[in-house]
Amino acid sequence: MTVKQISVFIENKEGRMKKTMKALGKENINIRALSLADTSKYGILRLIVSDNEAAVKALEEDGFIVRETEVLVVFIPDQPNGLNTVLESFEKDKINVEYLYAFVSNKVDEAIVVMRLENMEAGKSALEKNNITILTEEDIKNL
């Protein structure tokens, strides 16, 4: 039930973000969620998109290094303390979060959180145990 996220290596210099967006736009690929992790020299652009295969192809054709990574995507109540319910479920099982980012959709009331965990399997069971809805790729298409 994990979802595939696309990660792109981009150098920290002008015009690089734009070039990735252009590559995706050209192929009519819609971005559902996006996050940029950066260091002083380069960054990793993480994307949840409408069509992974087409996105990878478009980016690689433009010379980018791309990788697909499994992530967990969940709904959390869009209210104070919402994210905590998820983190609490990890705390008990000592599950470490590599990174996470959140977005909202106007089609649902919940906020949506994308997570990469040190131990994805354990994380998944912890979420299931706590009745937290894990989204499938199909769910994301409908957002």
Next chain:
Amino acid sequence: MVWNEKAECMEKEEKEQMQLERLQNTVKKAYENVPFYTKKFDEAGITPDDIKTLKDIEKIPFTTKEDLRDTYPFGLFAVPDDEIVEIHSSSGTTGKPVVSGYTEKDLDIWGEVIARAINMANGKKHDRIQNAYGYGLFTGGFGIHHGASKFGATLIPISAGNTKRQIEILKDFQSTILTCTPSYALYLAESLEKAGVSLDEINLKSGIFGAEMWTEAMRKQLEEKLGILALNIYGLTEVMGPGVAIECPEKNGLHINDDHFYPEIIDPKTGASLEEGETGELVFTTLTRDGMPILRYRTKDLTSLIKGKCDCGRTTVRMTRITGRTDDMLKIKGVKVFPSQIEKALLNVEGTSGNYQIIVTRPDLLDEVEVKVEVSREVFSDEIRKLELIEKKITSAIRSEIGIRAEVTLCEPESLPRSEGKAVRVIDKRGLDKG
């Protein structure tokens, strides 16, 4: 099988006699027809008649790259314009370009030495040679072209770049021999992997790679990734272009075509001749070139010579793989560093690309080194700390190779500058005189 058994397997005495006659002839032509040489000889107080033995070559003053630039563009041509049929030129990335002129006979000899190379790479007349050296003023593209037509193989003049098309041609035409720079060959191999093209879909059996320095580790990678025999070819625009020296499948040094190019090794500091086996600067004298005879040209390439018969049966003198250039050698924090050492360090870190650039600066009083490395698919991770770990691994590999800490930066593929398909390996921003 040897392409030209008479020339490539000649006995020592016969070869030396031939070389002496050709040298005397070349010296005479140069002295009589090129004012630059007349002046040099007069200043040194010698005449062509002083060349009585091969050893006498040491009396002739050296020719340097600066001399070639000073006589730019046609100052060293030794024949009237109507005999020159082709001109090539270096790109001039480090200054004024160097020009080389060829007569019909010169082109024929160029073709001959390249034909020897194709033969060494197991070439047959039915082979299809995908020539991915750049066509143009650069000697790479046309050099191979002339050689393939002399040899009689099928030449595919695709020129450098356009990787997608290269892959298509490799698949559709079933090219059997690839000729290009080793760094491009490696890039092409990686692109094939990326495009999901398996070795079963292509038909390469060998590759002739040159025009830039490379290493044994790179050869291993190329042979594995492309399933080929990868051979080294050496040459320089000043002397002819590619084909001055070529490797046979024994891979034990490059056979210098010493019936056309006479090699010497000198101490780069004193100019004194060195013995067989000693490493020093390679110096070439052309023995048969009419259009532009070159006497004792200092190549700035560092190598040593191997005499005696090779296991392949050829007797031509061999040179070891170029390990550095007198002007490539960097002195960083007082330590001698060659780009080939960085390359070696990179190949010790699994998955890294061989494409790198060394940038030396002196922001304050101390030297600082940055090594930029193009990120490869294998090492790219979604997590910053894993990328940082790769940088650390590269840093420590470089440190154990050269003893200096370099700042390692990963950068995007194909983001490092290339000139004529050759990678630009060193940028020295210290503004020092290399002396």
